[in-house]
Amino acid sequence: MPIDILMPALSPTMTEGKLAKWLKQPGDEVKSGDVIAEIETDKATMEVEAVDEGKLSEILVPEGTEGVAVNTVIARLAGDGAAAAPAPAPAPVAAAPAPVAAPKAHVPATPQEPVEKDWGPTKPMTVREALREGMSLEMRADKDVFLMGEEVAQYQGAYKISQGMLDEFGPKRVIDTPITEHGFTGLAVGAAMNGLKPIVEFMTFNFAMQAIDHIINSAAKTLYMSGGQMGAQIVFRGPNGAAARVGAQHSQCYASWYAHCPGLKVVAPWSAADAKGLMRAAIRDPNPVIFLENEILYGHTFECPTSDDFILPIGKAKIERAGTDVTIIAFSIMVDTALKAAEALAEQGISAEVINLRTIRPLDIETIAASVKKTSRVVSVEEGWPFAGIGSEIIATVVENCFDWLDAPPVRVAGVDVPMPYAANLEKLALPQPNWVVEAVKKLF
Amino acid sequence: MAASPERSRKPRKNAESMDRDELLAAYGNMLLIRRFEEKAGQLYGMGLIAGFCHLYIGQEAVVVGMQHCIGEGDEVITSYRDHGHMLACGMDPKGVMAELTGRIGGYSKGKGGSMHMFSKEKGFFGGHGIVGAQVSLGTGLGFSNWYRENDRVSLTYFGEGAANQGQVYESFNLANLLKLPVVFVIENNHYAMGTSVERASASRDLSLNGVPWGMPSLSVDGMDVLAVKEAGAEAVAHCRAGKGPFLLEMKTYRYRGHSMSDPAKYRTREEVQRMRAEHDCLDAAKAKLLTLGITEAELKKLDDDVKVRVQEAADFSQTSPEPNPSELYTDVLVEG
Ligand SMILES: Cc1ncc(C[n+]2csc(CCOP(=O)(O)OP(=O)(O)O)c2C)c(N)n1
Numbered sequence: 001m002p003i004d005i006l007m008p009a010l011s012p013t014m015t016e017g018k019l020a021k022w023l024k025q026p027g028d029e030v031k032s033g034d035v036i037a038e039i040e041t042d043k044a045t046m047e048v049e050a051v052d053e054g055k056l057s058e059i060l061v062p063e064g065t066e067g068v069a070v071n072t073v074i075a076r077l078a079g080d081g082a083a084a085a086p087a088p089a090p091a092p093v094a095a096a097p098a099p100v101a102a103p104k105a106h107v108p109a110t111p112q113e114p115v116e117k118d119w120g121p122t123k124p125m126t127v128r129e130a131l132r133e134g135m136s137l138e139m140r141a142d143k144d145v146f147l148m149g150e151e152v153a154q155y156q157g158a159y160k161i162s163q164g165m166l167d168e169f170g171p172k173r174v175i176d177t178p179i180t181e182h183g184f185t186g187l188a189v190g191a192a193m194n195g196l197k198p199i200v201e202f203m204t205f206n207f208a209m210q211a212i213d214h215i216i217n218s219a220a221k222t223l224y225m226s227g228g229q230m231g232a233q234i235v236f237r238g239p240n241g242a243a244a245r246v247g248a249q250h251s252q253c254y255a256s257w258y259a260h261c262p263g264l265k266v267v268a269p270w271s272a273a274d275a276k277g278l279m280r281a282a283i284r285d286p287n288p289v290i291f292l293e294n295e296i297l298y299g300h301t302f303e304c305p306t307s308d309d310f311i312l313p314i315g316k317a318k319i320e321r322a323g324t325d326v327t328i329i330a331f332s333i334m335v336d337t338a339l340k341a342a343e344a345l346a347e348q349g350i351s352a353e354v355i356n357l358r359t360i361r362p363l364d365i366e367t368i369a370a371s372v373k374k375t376s377r378v379v380s381v382e383e384g385w386p387f388a389g390i391g392s393e394i395i396a397t398v399v400e401n402c403f404d405w406l407d408a409p410p411v412r413v414a415g416v417d418v419p420m421p422y423a424a425n426l427e428k429l430a431l432p433q434p435n436w437v438v439e440a441v442k443k444l445f
Numbered sequence: 446m447a448a449s450p451e452r453s454r455k456p457r458k459n460a461e462s463m464d465r466d467e468l469l470a471a472y473g474n475m476l477l478i479r480r481f482e483e484k485a486g487q488l489y490g491m492g493l494i495a496g497f498c499h500l501y502i503g504q505e506a507v508v509v510g511m512q513h514c515i516g517e518g519d520e521v522i523t524s525y526r527d528h529g530h531m532l533a534c535g536m537d538p539k540g541v542m543a544e545l546t547g548r549i550g551g552y553s554k555g556k557g558g559s560m561h562m563f564s565k566e567k568g569f570f571g572g573h574g575i576v577g578a579q580v581s582l583g584t585g586l587g588f589s590n591w592y593r594e595n596d597r598v599s600l601t602y603f604g605e606g607a608a609n610q611g612q613v614y615e616s617f618n619l620a621n622l623l624k625l626p627v628v629f630v631i632e633n634n635h636y637a638m639g640t641s642v643e644r645a646s647a648s649r650d651l652s653l654n655g656v657p658w659g660m661p662s663l664s665v666d667g668m669d670v671l672a673v674k675e676a677g678a679e680a681v682a683h684c685r686a687g688k689g690p691f692l693l694e695m696k697t698y699r700y701r702g703h704s705m706s707d708p709a710k711y712r713t714r715e716e717v718q719r720m721r722a723e724h725d726c727l728d729a730a731k732a733k734l735l736t737l738g739i740t741e742a743e744l745k746k747l748d749d750d751v752k753v754r755v756q757e758a759a760d761f762s763q764t765s766p767e768p769n770p771s772e773l774y775t776d777v778l779v780e781g
């Protein structure tokens with residue numbers, strides 16, 4: 001009986017990939033464990049190992065083919081019958097991982113999008129490339145800047161943010177560490193106290209919990225405790241929040257944890273321009289900056305200024321979509337959710353203004369207040385938990401500053417108040433969806 | 446640094462730590478893990494399992510040999526690379542596979558996933574996603590045994606990468622200070638993701654990492670289930686006798702990538718093939734069983750039985766329904 005070889009999913013967020021190379025040809029004997037092909041995703045090149053044994057009878061997807069969807073039949077084995085386990089029956093329910101929206105250039109939602117400073121020509125760029133470019137530009141300009149973390153150098157970054165940087169900057173400036181978050185964070189803060197400008201990559205912010213003592217007690221408080229004599233010019237960066245199906249210990253938003261602490265700045269980019277512009281600002285800022293990235297956004301493409309001078313100010317929000325009836329405030333990947341909700345609301349005759357916070361601390365109260373005074377209604381959207389979340393802070397700020405302008409009580413949309421479940425259906429129920437925002441907005445009218 | 450003999454010994458070759466029947470049982474357990482993991486890899490490729498999924502293929506002798514040293518009431522705790530440990534503890538392959546697919550029939554009702562499963566009944570305390578965390582937790586399991594003055598032992602497994610975490614050494618200190626019954630098992634599979642042990646540990650002999658705290662240790666061929674059993678038995682006896690913790694460094698190897706996505710650029714294909722060809726725990730146990738008079742036919746029958754069990758688990762993992770949406774809100778706090 002012939003056995004189908006399917007395009008495998010090889011990472012939590014993979015939905016398609018390029019079939020880069022066949023290492024076996026029709027007629028070749030294949031043993032379980034043999035590498036039969038190489039596939040490429042935006043993150044990495046990976047080897048496909050055979051699970052079944054037999055003779056490769058045909059290749060259905062030629063090498064070089066891009067965009068091959070997971071589960072496509074890519075080749076067939078003439079199985080020897082007995083040894084081959086039957087392919088399991090298809091799942092009774094749709095259990096495939098929630099597909100991540102295909103990377104697409106973001107199209108401005110409305111023509112009247114307010115203009116920022118014009119930085120000249122742009123080009124499409126992924127958030128991943130933008131982060132790398134932001135770091136590389138600063139490292140070229142300032143030899144005190146260096147990058148350290150787990151797998152940042154030889155492996156080219158666990159999420160390929162630092163790809164190629166070891167080659168360019170060498171092992172003294174792109175440094176692989178053992179899995180010792182508390183230790184290497186302390187080391188980096190010490191180096192910063194002595195004038196270097198470290199960029200510390202956490203493989204994800206979940207692991208920064210092991211280092212949070214140094215981030216807060218050593219980095220955030222030193223300037224104050226030393227009466228301004230010494231501080232730490234340092235960036236702590238890495239993916240924050242939920243990826244896809246990685247469970248409770250790997251899916252958490254830390255925005256509100258860090259935003260609570262004086263002595264820290266907290267930045268959360270959404271687009272490629274945010275990523276590049278804010279990365280440069282974070283590295284140049286004389287304070288410790290927590291730089292919260294998002295794994296799902298890494299592969300998303302946006303137009304990004306190409307100017308070598310391009311930089312964005314920390315502490316300034318951006319109106320991504322102008323509107324008159326309600327203000328929706330979001331950061332990081334929730335800006336996508338907010339924009340989708342605004343689109344749906346427009347179809348129902350409600351004009352929503354969407355604010356991309358970009359920086360969480362210091363919060364851009366000016367932009368928020370100006371918008372709410374115009375729309376008189378406000379909804380905050382975040383992936384993290386509701387209790388003492390960023391939404392709580394936004395709403396307190398709005399009430400303090402715009403009480404007389406409000407036509408309805410402010411509303412928070414947040415992740416459900418439970419640890420992140422693994423099951424596909426439950427995970428989806430736990431994270432804010434555009435329709436949650438639409439429903440929240442409609443209650444205000 | 447040379448290992449001084451009384452501090453770190455290499456066990457003898459050709460340990461006779463199991464008789465024929467026990468070795469046959471151990472072989473069956475290793476085979477179950479191997480086939481289970483192969484099937485899990487397949488289901489992942491089909492999109493039925495998602496997220497992180499760390500396979501144990503290659504390392505089976507470690508957990509199976511150690512499990513043969515402990516009994517009911519003893520505790521086991523490990524990292525995210527946990528499927529083998531659960532099967533060795535006697536947890537049901539169906540419940541494990543259904544957790545991998547995120548179904549209600551899984552050990553955590555679909556809410557934990559590959560890295561987070563537990564069984565109070567079988568003494569399995571997880572499945573932990575933060576590298577090194579289980580070492581302090583496992584020390585706490587040992588503490589609870591010491592506190593209750595029973596003779597139970599905690600087996601605390603961690604990778605050679607985790608062995609660099611600071612909390613590991615805080616745990617070693619506490620464990621020997623209080624004489625806690627903890628067997629610390631370093632599963633040195635040579636790599637932490639893409640970082641080889643040489644690139645991450647200044648220590649060249651991890652079995653000596655307990656020396657500053659006066660902890661006895663052994664360095665063990667973790668690809669040989671008989672050697673594992675022999676060393677494990679000594680370590681467990683030491684703990685049960687109230688003499689405190691024991692450190693075992695198991696030299697082992699993982700054949701598959703770190704998780705499912707692994708660019709595999711940090712080691713050569715030849716290195717993997719050589720380990721598979723020359724050091725496979727199943728091959729070695731099989732050869733030994735044949736010399737003990739077990740026939741090829743008996744081994745084939747065992748293999749077929751294992752395949753049936755694994756297929757049943759795979760089927761169950763696809764027919765068990767997804768958790769009810771109301772499960773999203775359960776188990777957050779103990780009610781009442
Ligand atoms: C504190 C922490 N840092 C980083 C990670 C990401 N990570 C997961 S597994 C791993 C490698 C661990 O290697 P090792 O301890 O040797 O165990 P193995 O995977 O080889 O079994 C890393 C860096 C994590 N889960 N937790």
Ligand SMILES: [Mg+2]
Pocket residue numbers: 604605606632633634635636637638
């Ligand atoms: Mg390892």
